[in-house]
Every structure is written in structure tokens, then in C-alpha cells.
Amino acid sequence: MSEPGGRLPHGGNRKWGLARDLGLGVRFAFSGGREGWIRAVLTAVGVGLGVAVLLLTTAVPNVLAARHDREQARLDWAFGESQPARADDTLLIAQADTEFRDKDVRGRLVEPEGAGAPLPPGVSRFPAAGDMVVSPALKELLDADGSQLLRQRVPYRIVGTIGRTGLVGSQELAYYAGATGLGSHVDGGGATRLRTFGNPNPTPERTDPVLVLLVLVVIVVLLMPVAVFIAAAVRFGGERRDRRLAALRLIGSDGRMTRRIAAGEAMAGSLLGLVLGSVFFVIGREAAGTVEVMGMSVWPGDLNPSPLLAALVTLAVPTAAVLVTLFALRGVVIEPLGVVRAAKPARRRLWWRLLMPVAGLALLFPMIGQGRENGDFNEYLVTGGVLLLLVGITALLPWLVETVVARLGRGGVAWQLAVRRLQLSSGTAARMVNGIAVAVAGAIALQMLFAGVDGDYSKPTGQDVTRAQMQVRVPDGVPLDDTARKFAGTEAVRKVTALWEGYLGDSSWNGENGPDTITELTVGDCPALREVADLPSCKDGDMFVLDGDEYSADGPKLNRPGKKLYLENASSEDTRDTVWTVPAGIVPAKSVKGLVDYERGGFLMTRGALPAQAAKSVRGEVYLSIDESVPDAYEYARNTAFALDPLASPMDWASTRQDTKFTSIRNGLFVGSACVLLLIGASLLVSQLEQLRERKKLLSSLVAFGTRRRTLGLSVLWQTAIPIALGLLLATTVGLTLGIVLLKMTDTPVSVDWASVLGMAGCGAAVVVLVTALSLPPLMRLLRPDGLRTE
Known part of the structure; x- marks a missing residue:
């Protein structure tokens, strides 16, 4: 380590001299007794925290790619112009998504139509009707105290769990439940028939330049503080280091050698920091699989840093430690009796x-x-x-x-x-x-x-959240009157507005080109109709023609007594025409902005005025006003919707999306x-x-x-x-x-x-x-x- 007389060796090849001096610094860092170890550990902890964040950051691209691949692999819509015909290798699947206390729950009802039906990713076998396979996080939530309302909405028997390949994150709430009778809901009824999961013809999307700019700025802004902290951490112990440097000068090292030894000490701390950073990263990766932040969770196995980026971090941190130390000592005069930093330094320029x-x-x-x-x-x-x-x-x-x-x-x-x-x-x-x-x-x-x-x-x-906070689309075949009564009796529901909605044309919808003129038809009781129009008076059996709106102004044009109008069938499987003859004496009414931000056009009918044969040609929509002061108010409404039909799709309203x-x-x-x-x-x-x-x-x-x-x-x-x-x-x-x-x-x-x-x-x-x-x-x-x- 030293020559006779206590002098440090010097001279020789410059390259080997640099390596020797850095090596001496590393030895001093770990052989300086308790003080040396404390200094090295403090530096290592600071560097290690930064290294762990850098390693987690280098793993982000892999996490995003893995999430995207799993999301694409489980897509369950039939892509193209038409769905496949029923066969031994087809599957019926319907969305049954819901929410529970602001957490999204991805739900699917499945019905295989043959032995060759495709299995969803992460599912080893199809659940029977009334059974379900669930994600680990959903199973934990269903078993937890206070989840009774969710268990009422997801009442199926758990027979298995969804594997990692079928979930985008470790904390995702998802299930596949067995069902029957989904065939009647194909073609617009909420169910899809498919032969395979995923998108067979993915098309690249045009990237928004502003979003790319946001991503770039976010990355730089998040990583810069990390780099600053690493640079600061390698300079821990500056005052005590000054005394050690003066002692080195006293036993014979020159100024350049002394600075290199100091850089070696910093490099030792950074190397130990790399080790601690790797440990912190492993701990953080495992912990990441148990938490969810802003609705996002990851699988620990996806947090694998890119080998190239990890190698870059491994090389950059010790190199930065050496360079930062040499830069910090560039204007410091180190003499055998002290370091001239203790005097008043020159003013910074x-x-x-x-x-x-x-x-x-x-x-x-x-x-x-x-x-x-x-x-x-x-x-x-x-x-x-x-x-x-x-x-x-x-x-x-x-x-x-x-x-x-x-x-x-x-x-x-x-x-x-x-x-x-x-x-x-x-x-x-x-x-x-x-x-x-x-x-x-x-x-x-x-x-x-x-x-x-x-x-x-x-x-x-365009949704008026002051008048309604939830909308429920009633599936075909579910009576709207019964639906409205059940929602009216639901806890925390203050008001129910039930409307049937359909379209009228001046010719058959089954023709080659369809009707030339189309207008709207809205059916409901008098209070519901007053939500969309200014009515002079109203009683059951009345009809009104609206004076036109921003989208369909053809109601008055079609309001000719004796004219035959054709209703569009709600189900595409029914190709028979439903004809309505316009009666005389329909009262004009003024359209107003309704629950959504547009003025309706066409015809309004009270429930008693709708012909019996036309009831199958309109779809039901229920608009709910919720008393949000009641705990779990939305959960009660969602449970009622599920009890009516598992495919009923409640939608929370918001003023913006x-x-x-x-x-x-x-x-x-x-x-x-x-x-x-x-x-x-x-x-x-x-x-x-x-x-x-x-x-x-x-x-x-x-x-x-x-x-x-x-x-x-x-x-x-x-x-x-x-x-x-x-x-x-x-x-x-x-x-x-x-x-x-x-x-x-x-x-x-x-x-x-x-x-x-x-x-x-x-x-x-x-x-x-x-x-x-x-x-x-x-x-x-x-x-x-x-x-x-x-x-």
C-alpha cells in the first residue's frame, strides 16, 4: 500500500495509475473503521434509492407492452362486417361489467356452442351455468366483510381463478360466469358470437403529437430528480473527507492522486449503492404486485428492466460518482495541513x-x-x-x-x-x-x-347530472313498466324517468335502401315526456308532434293524417314491418333540452297511445335520480338492474368524459x-x-x-x-x-x-x-x- 517511509507509491503508466488510485479509494472506503463504513453505507443508501427508481423506470416499457398484449389477446368482439354462424367452434359471450365503490369489475357471461369453443386467456375450462372463475383480487374482495352488495350482483359459485395471462394487472377485478340463452341477445342485444379471442387484424393508430410530447416531458421530469439525488448522495461526508485528503497529502500523495483516491471512495459507495439498489428494486417489485394506485396494478414478473437500460444504469452510476467527485474538487486546494475550502471561497459566477x-x-x-x-x-x-x-x-x-x-x-x-x-x-x-x-x-x-x-x-x-345521475338501458323483452316500478322501490332512488325510444320511417326498413325520411319516436308517461318537451296539457292516450330539433326536423313533415309510418324493429332477427297510421288531431309541442343536451324531434306518445303491436319496436331507457347522501346509493341501483337482467347496463352519468x-x-x-x-x-x-x-x-x-x-x-x-x-x-x-x-x-x-x-x-x-x-x-x-x- 505504501513505500518505506510512509509515502504512497506514485508514477508509472498513467492508465494503471488511475486504476490504482481508484482502487486505493475503494479500499479506504471499506477499511476506514466505523466512520468509513458509516460514510459508505449512507452514500450507498442514497445511491441505492435512486438506482431502484431508475431500474423500476427501465421496466416501465415492458410493463406497458405486457399490459397491452394481454388486453389485446382477450378482446372478445367479432371483428369484421358479420359475426360467424353457429358452429362447434363458436362461443357466445356477453359483457356484464359493473362497478363497486368506484372500482371497475370486468364481467363476462360465456356460453360455449360446441366442444371446440375458444377458451378465454387465463381460463382452463368453461364454468357451468351458475358458476364462475374469478381473478384473485375479486375473490378476496367477495370474501371480505362489507361486500354483501357486490355478492348479490355477482351471485355465481366460484369454481376457479383466472390466470395471469387473462388479467392486465394483479389487482384487476374480473370474472367469467357460465350462462344460457345468450343466443337471443346476439346482433345488438349485448352478446357476441366469436371463434377466437383477440383482434386478428390490428391496425396501428396514429399517435397524437401532443400526447407524445406529454410522455417525453413526464419521463424527463420524473427522472431528473433521481439523477440529482444520486449526484448529491455520492458527495456525502464532504467535511470528514477533506481531513482524510489532507492526511493523504501529508504522507506523500500529489493533488491529482488525492482527487483520484477521493473519486475511488465515492465509486465504492456507488458500487455498494448498486447492490442495495438491486435489493430495493426486488423488494419494490414484489410490493408492486400487492398494491393498486389510481386504478393501475402490475404483475411483479412484468417489472423486468430492459437488459440494455439496466446495463446503462450499472455503468452510468459509478462513472457519474467519479466524475461528480472530480468536478466537485476541481477548485479545491488540498494541502498537507488542511483543505483550503475552509477559507472563504471565491464568489460563484x-x-x-x-x-x-x-x-x-x-x-x-x-x-x-x-x-x-x-x-x-x-x-x-x-x-x-x-x-x-x-x-x-x-x-x-x-x-x-x-x-x-x-x-x-x-x-x-x-x-x-x-x-x-x-x-x-x-x-x-x-x-x-x-x-x-x-x-x-x-x-x-x-x-x-x-x-x-x-x-x-x-x-x-351533454348529460344533465342535476336531473339524473344514472342511466339503465333495458334489454329487449324486459317490460319497461315493471322496470320503472322496481327502480322506484329501490333504496336511494329519488326519481325514475322511463322512456321508450324508437325510429319511424316513411317506408319499409327492409327495403334495399331503407326509408328516405326518418324521425324519432318517444314514449312515456306524462311526467317523463315533460322532461323532453313543453306540453300544453297531458293525459294518458295523448300524442304530440315536436316542432323539430337540431338533428331531426321531419316530425311535422310526416304528420299527415292517414300516412303510414314504419317502425324500426328493436331486434334485427325480426324482419316483419310494424306499421303505424298517423291519426288526425296530433297536438304540436315545443321541444326542450332534455336529460341529455339536445332537443328531440319527431313524435311523442303516452303509454296508452302506443299501439300494442308497436311495443316490440321500441327500446327502454330508465333515467335515475340518486340520493347520494345514502351510503352505497349507486350499488343498490346496480343490484336492481342486475336482478332485472344480468345484461342490463347501468351507466353512471358525468358532465364530461x-x-x-x-x-x-x-x-x-x-x-x-x-x-x-x-x-x-x-x-x-x-x-x-x-x-x-x-x-x-x-x-x-x-x-x-x-x-x-x-x-x-x-x-x-x-x-x-x-x-x-x-x-x-x-x-x-x-x-x-x-x-x-x-x-x-x-x-x-x-x-x-x-x-x-x-x-x-x-x-x-x-x-x-x-x-x-x-x-x-x-x-x-x-x-x-x-x-x-x-x-
Whole structure:
């Protein structure tokens, strides 16, 4: 290890010299006694947390691909113009989806028509009528206390479980139940006949450029804080390392060799961090299979990192540790009697720190105004621009902290202790806050972008949720009057509006081209009809013709006494014409916007005016007003619908519907943000504990001289509060700038939701407050005079 006289070896081939010096640093890291091991473990924990998140991130493409493949493999619609004829290899399948307390339950009724019927993915045999196979998560939910309402709606006997190949996620709720008589529901009745599962002719969809932009920005914003924390973690123990470096100079190493040894120590911590990160990743992967976030769950087996990306992480982390350490020591003079960092450092320069955000804006500038109509955004320019803007925060924050704390003046003892400490080590304080600042800036920019383009992916449904909150389509053959009475007697249902709906044509629907003129027919009792029209008076047996609406204005045209009109049959299997002769004296009425946001046209009839032979030609729709103050109000309505017919399809109303891909990206952002926030909190806590450990003797000295613990505690809080306030201010500025640029790139009007901006900043501050609170108990234990004891 050393030459006679205690001097370290030097000279020789430069390449071998670098390897030797790095190797010495690795040895020092693990052979430096208790202090060396504590320092190495702290570094490894910080690096390991970041590595685990990076490995989980590299596994995301595989997770998405696996979910998509399983979703496509179990598609159960007959693709093409016509369904296959009944045969020995066909299967009847019908959707029976439902919800239970805001959780989606995927349900299918199956009826094989022969021995060769295709099995659904993940199912080993067909369940008999009245039996079902379920996903493990649904079985657990059905067995749980408080699921009685769901058991009433899914009353089948469990005879097996669905395998992994038939479920997109480990926590998905799904079942296949055996049924009979589904053949009468084929062709528009809710059932499908098929020979195979999946889409035999998949067609690639055109990717929305704005959604691609969102994905790129989300990836960069989520990964940048991870990289910042890894870079900060390899610099743990800076002050104690300075003393070791001075000792190395004293026994003969030169400045270059000393820096390489320091880099080797950092590399040792990062290598141990890779090991811990792999362990954390395995633990996190297994835990991921037991949780569901924002309705999304994964199978642990799908969380397999791409080998190429995993290899890149393995090489990049130790390399980054070496480079970061060498960069940090570039301006430090290491002498045998000390490190000249203890003196007042040279003031940080601003000009080169501004180059990164300016360069980032320059990369994004050519895409301003591009929108979604001018092709895809350049992914390299987007990634590089966002990356440089966020990296610019890590360059600007040390200068900002140094500049501000240098001008802070008088105050109490706690304030003065905190300010002086920040003046001596502003770089360390800035490094602790860098990750938070980067995360908050990215979150603000993304929140602005999501809010700006939300209107393009959220469309109004036209459903008046103040008048009804649920709609139930009544299957063919189920009497609407009985349906309305049963819903009226259901708990938590305040009002029932039952309407029959159909279409009238001026000629037979069975002709080659069908009718030339088509209009609507709506049937219901008087209160129900008043939901869609302004009626002068109404009693059972009355008929009305509406004065036209935005879609069908042909009612008055067809209102000629004696004219024969033909009703479209609700079932495509019935090809007989149902004819209605227009009587004289039909009363005109004014159409109004009904439960949905459009004005109906055509004819209105009360129940008594509908000819008996026409009853089979209209479909029933029930609109329910729900008392949401009743617990599980919607569950009672869904159970009534199931009791009427398992194929009845209740649908919750909402004023808007959001694009599923947009929603998936937003949910992915929330899941990723939760992981990053956990990383931020854990890394900050490790960093805070490391800082307190290094200052143990100083704090003990202050206590020994009579400084109150309350004063020292407040000083630690001020040391955290001042940098985080400056970091959040800088993050808000950069985040708003990036958000405005991204909105202009998507050609979206610029607007700032200040509540969301303040919310994002508040989340960052809350993490710091929580970490500070968790670090107070160790701080109190350090504030003892016996901390001066040494060996």
C-alpha cells in the first residue's frame, strides 16, 4: 500500500495509475473503521434509492407492452362486417361489467356452442351455468366483510381463478360466469358470437403529437430528480473527507492522486449503492404486485428492466460518482495541513450558469406554435431542452443561496447560527434542496401543460347530472313498466324517468335502401315526456308532434293524417314491418333540452297511445335520480338492474368524459410522482442525518458552552427553511417559464392556475417539513456534552 517511509507509491503508466488510485479509494472506503463504513453505507443508501427508481423506470416499457398484449389477446368482439354462424367452434359471450365503490369489475357471461369453443386467456375450462372463475383480487374482495352488495350482483359459485395471462394487472377485478340463452341477445342485444379471442387484424393508430410530447416531458421530469439525488448522495461526508485528503497529502500523495483516491471512495459507495439498489428494486417489485394506485396494478414478473437500460444504469452510476467527485474538487486546494475550502471561497459566477437554461429555451424555441397539426415534435430537441432547463436549476441554486445568505443580517441566536452555517457551506445546503427544486419545477410545468390541453381531451357529455345521475338501458323483452316500478322501490332512488325510444320511417326498413325520411319516436308517461318537451296539457292516450330539433326536423313533415309510418324493429332477427297510421288531431309541442343536451324531434306518445303491436319496436331507457347522501346509493341501483337482467347496463352519468390515453398518461404521472416524492423524502432524510452526524462535535460543544437545545433546534430549522424557500422560488420561476413554452409549443392559450402552482410548491415544502420533523429526534440525541468524547 505504501513505500518505506510512509509515502504512497506514485508514477508509472498513467492508465494503471488511475486504476490504482481508484482502487486505493475503494479500499479506504471499506477499511476506514466505523466512520468509513458509516460514510459508505449512507452514500450507498442514497445511491441505492435512486438506482431502484431508475431500474423500476427501465421496466416501465415492458410493463406497458405486457399490459397491452394481454388486453389485446382477450378482446372478445367479432371483428369484421358479420359475426360467424353457429358452429362447434363458436362461443357466445356477453359483457356484464359493473362497478363497486368506484372500482371497475370486468364481467363476462360465456356460453360455449360446441366442444371446440375458444377458451378465454387465463381460463382452463368453461364454468357451468351458475358458476364462475374469478381473478384473485375479486375473490378476496367477495370474501371480505362489507361486500354483501357486490355478492348479490355477482351471485355465481366460484369454481376457479383466472390466470395471469387473462388479467392486465394483479389487482384487476374480473370474472367469467357460465350462462344460457345468450343466443337471443346476439346482433345488438349485448352478446357476441366469436371463434377466437383477440383482434386478428390490428391496425396501428396514429399517435397524437401532443400526447407524445406529454410522455417525453413526464419521463424527463420524473427522472431528473433521481439523477440529482444520486449526484448529491455520492458527495456525502464532504467535511470528514477533506481531513482524510489532507492526511493523504501529508504522507506523500500529489493533488491529482488525492482527487483520484477521493473519486475511488465515492465509486465504492456507488458500487455498494448498486447492490442495495438491486435489493430495493426486488423488494419494490414484489410490493408492486400487492398494491393498486389510481386504478393501475402490475404483475411483479412484468417489472423486468430492459437488459440494455439496466446495463446503462450499472455503468452510468459509478462513472457519474467519479466524475461528480472530480468536478466537485476541481477548485479545491488540498494541502498537507488542511483543505483550503475552509477559507472563504471565491464568489460563484453567474454567467455560465445562465447558459444552460438559455440553451434549453433555444432548443425548444423552433417548435413554438407547432401544435398537433404540423407533425410530431422532435423528441431530441424536447428532451434536450427540458433537461437543460431543469439542470439549470441545479446550477443557479448554489449561486442564489450564496448571494442571498451573504446579505442576511442580524437576528436571534438561532438565526445567526443558521445564517453563519449557510454562509460557510452554501453549496451543501443547495445540494440538499436541488432535488426538491427540480421536482417542483417539473411538476409546475406539467400541471400547466395538462391543464392547458385538458379541454382537447375532455369532452362534455351533454348529460344533465342535476336531473339524473344514472342511466339503465333495458334489454329487449324486459317490460319497461315493471322496470320503472322496481327502480322506484329501490333504496336511494329519488326519481325514475322511463322512456321508450324508437325510429319511424316513411317506408319499409327492409327495403334495399331503407326509408328516405326518418324521425324519432318517444314514449312515456306524462311526467317523463315533460322532461323532453313543453306540453300544453297531458293525459294518458295523448300524442304530440315536436316542432323539430337540431338533428331531426321531419316530425311535422310526416304528420299527415292517414300516412303510414314504419317502425324500426328493436331486434334485427325480426324482419316483419310494424306499421303505424298517423291519426288526425296530433297536438304540436315545443321541444326542450332534455336529460341529455339536445332537443328531440319527431313524435311523442303516452303509454296508452302506443299501439300494442308497436311495443316490440321500441327500446327502454330508465333515467335515475340518486340520493347520494345514502351510503352505497349507486350499488343498490346496480343490484336492481342486475336482478332485472344480468345484461342490463347501468351507466353512471358525468358532465364530461376524458380521453383514455390522456387519462392513462396523467395517472402514470401521479404514480411516478408518488415514487419520486418517496425518493425525495428518503434521500433528504439520509442527507440530513449525515449532516447532523458530521456536526456532532460542534453541536456538543455549543451545548457544553450553555446553548439551549431549543435554540440549536431552531437553527437547524432555519438552515433548512432558507434554502428551501429560495429553491421553491427558483423552481416556480423556471416551472412557469417551461410551462409557458410547452403551452406555446402545443399552440394552446397560456393560462396559469395559481392554485395548482402553489399546491405543487406546497407539496415540496411539506416533504421538507416532514423530513425535518423526522430528523429532530436524532438531533436531540446529539445535543449532549458527552458528544465531545473521542477515541
